[in-house]
Amino acid sequence: MGEIITRFPPSPTGYLHVGGARTALFNWLLARKTGGTFILRIEDTDLERSTEESVQAIFDGLNWLGIDWDKGPFYQTQRFNLYKEVIDTLVEEGHAYWCTCTPDEIETMREEARAKGEKPKYNGKCRKKGLKPTEGAVIRFKTPLAGATAFEDMVKGRISIPNAELDDFIIQRGDGSPTYNLAVAVDDLTMKVNTILRGDDHVNNTPKQILILQAMGEEIPTYGHVPMVLGSDKARLSKRHGATSVIEYKDMGILPDAMINYLARLGWSCGDQEFFTRDELIEKFNPDNIGRSPGVFDQDKLVAINHDHIQNKPTEEITNALIPFLEKIGIEAESRTQLEMAVKTLAPRSRTLVEMAENARFYFEGVKSYDPKMAKKAFKPEAISALTEMKAALSEAAFTKESLEATFKTVVEKLGVGFGKVAMPMRLAVSGTGASPDMYEMLEVLGKEETLKRIGAAITHIESLSA
Ligand code: GLU
Ligand code: ZN
Numbered sequence: 027m028g029e030i031i032t033r034f035p036p037s038p039t040g041y042l043h044v045g046g047a048r049t050a051l052f053n054w055l056l057a058r059k060t061g062g063t064f065i066l067r068i069e070d071t072d073l074e075r076s077t078e079e080s081v082q083a084i085f086d087g088l089n090w091l092g093i094d095w096d097k098g099p100f101y102q103t104q105r106f107n108l109y110k111e112v113i114d115t116l117v118e119e120g121h122a123y124w125c126t127c128t129p130d131e132i133e134t135m136r137e138e139a140r141a142k143g144e145k146p147k148y149n150g151k152c153r154k155k156g157l158k159p160t161e162g163a164v165i166r167f168k169t170p171l172a173g174a175t176a177f178e179d180m181v182k183g184r185i186s187i188p189n190a191e192l193d194d195f196i197i198q199r200g201d202g203s204p205t206y207n208l209a210v211a212v213d214d215l216t217m218k219v220n221t222i223l224r225g226d227d228h229v230n231n232t233p234k235q236i237l238i239l240q241a242m243g244e245e246i247p248t249y250g251h252v253p254m255v256l257g258s259d260k261a262r263l264s265k266r267h268g269a270t271s272v273i274e275y276k277d278m279g280i281l282p283d284a285m286i287n288y289l290a291r292l293g294w295s296c297g298d299q300e301f302f303t304r305d306e307l308i309e310k311f312n313p314d315n316i317g318r319s320p321g322v323f324d325q326d327k328l329v330a331i332n333h334d335h336i337q338n339k340p341t342e343e344i345t346n347a348l349i350p351f352l353e354k355i356g357i358e359a360e361s362r363t364q365l366e367m368a369v370k371t372l373a374p375r376s377r378t379l380v381e382m383a384e385n386a387r388f389y390f391e392g393v394k395s396y397d398p399k400m401a402k403k404a405f406k407p408e409a410i411s412a413l414t415e416m417k418a419a420l421s422e423a424a425f426t427k428e429s430l431e432a433t434f435k436t437v438v439e440k441l442g443v444g445f446g447k448v449a450m451p452m453r454l455a456v457s458g459t460g461a462s463p464d465m466y467e468m469l470e471v472l473g474k475e476e477t478l479k480r481i482g483a484a485i486t487h488i489e490s491l492s493a
Contacts, residue, residue, distance in 0.1 A: 030056060030062030033214070035068070037070070041271035045225060051289050062221075071204070118243070121167065123152060124152065124163050166200055170189045174186045180314070195207065211239050253320035257326065284335040334377065341370050345362075348382055357386065393457065410488050411449055411450075414487075419436060425469060
């Protein structure tokens with residue numbers, strides 16, 4: 027095989043869901059890894075269910091994930107002439123035929139088959155009639171009566187379906203429109219797609235697509251059918267398991283790189299490695315390592331991997347990603363330098379960008395209240411002297427990590443108390459909580475003026491408590 031050509035052909039009948047995104051990702055990774063081509067095709071032949079908004083939602087989802095396409099988007103609705111040509115040729119060459127059976131007749135055939143204990147299907151009644159085109163009639167494909175249609179599946183191994191189990195399926199509907207399998211076969215052929223990774227809900231379509239390609243005298247692509255994504259109860263992932271639209275994870279503060287890392291691992295593995303950068307995924311992806319059993323979607327795992335990505339990425343990048351989340355809660359940092367310093371302190375303790383924005387509040391909004399549980403322990407009357415000493419010492423100190431550390435040490439020694447007796451009230455005074463970033467880094471971010479102001483306010487607060 028020369029260059030690998032893959033595709034993602036969503037039906038635009040809703041948002042981009044987790045399973046679809048994973049399929050897109052696998053095909054994209056394979057193309058990027060091999061220097062091949064990744065095609066986007068919009069399968070919008072179902073006019074009733076396809077919408078403009080869904081097309082846009084698919085673009086938005088792929089764009090957010092950073093899955094870019096080399097060709098397309100192609101729209102099946104713009105390719106009806108091509109399908110028509112192929113269908114006409116198949117009829118001319120005797121691979122397909124017109125059928126005028128009514129729905130009632132078809133139902134009778136199905137019942138007859140059932141009565142004989144066979145699979146209900148069309149019985150080939152019009153096969154030899156040589157019917158001419160008629161208004162409202164369908165066109166059926168002449169499936170071989172004997173033999174089997176087989177292929178080597180990249181994930182599932184050899185799959186072989188006896189042709190007797192397939193019927194003469196419809197390739198053109200009564201209204202003249204092509205059916206799904208016909209359009210897909212023609213598209214994959216004309217777009218030179220040679221490698222297809224898709225959900226295993228399509229396994230039953232594959233023999234039909236292969237038969238059409240073979241009738242046209244063409245080679246068939248390599249297929250790999252990936253098991254479905256399941257929810258925690260092992261049922262197919264659906265809305266009741268939580269968010270199934272990938273874009274919802276954007277709003278939850280998941281990084282696109284974490285999302286693709288998690289999606290890739292949901293059905294594919296590389297030893298026991300869990301964390302992958304985008305480049306590593308491209309380098310290491312191999313369809314041979316797609317698992318045969320379905321992946322179970324676990325939001326906690328996604329959030330955990332997101333935490334790893336937040337810590338792994340350059341501060342600048344996380345800062346850019348965080349800004350919209352800060353804006354959403356009304357925070358506008360005046361200084362980029364200060365914001366980046368803040369991000370550095372928050373990264374180890376934030377699992378999502380939503381969390382990080384919340385954790386950043388105290389830096390930019392000041393301390394509005396003190397955590398009552400912590401205050402009970404840390405804001406006892408003796409904290410006044412500790413804070414007063416710290417305030418005096420800090421007003422002379424340089425706000426660098428080393429100098430802040432030395433200042434704390436001096437004050438603790440001078441007061442002859444344990445470190446916590448100074449650190450606890452300090453932490454609460456400047457952040458309002460007990461769970462805040464590293465003390466010295468935090469004070470560096472706040473700067474001298476703000477730190478002294480907050481210590482002063484805490485002293486006043488404790489005095490008012492004991493008064
Ligand atoms: N349009 C199909 C879907 O959304 C994909 C078909 C394929 O991958 O061949 O499920
Ligand atoms: Zn018929």
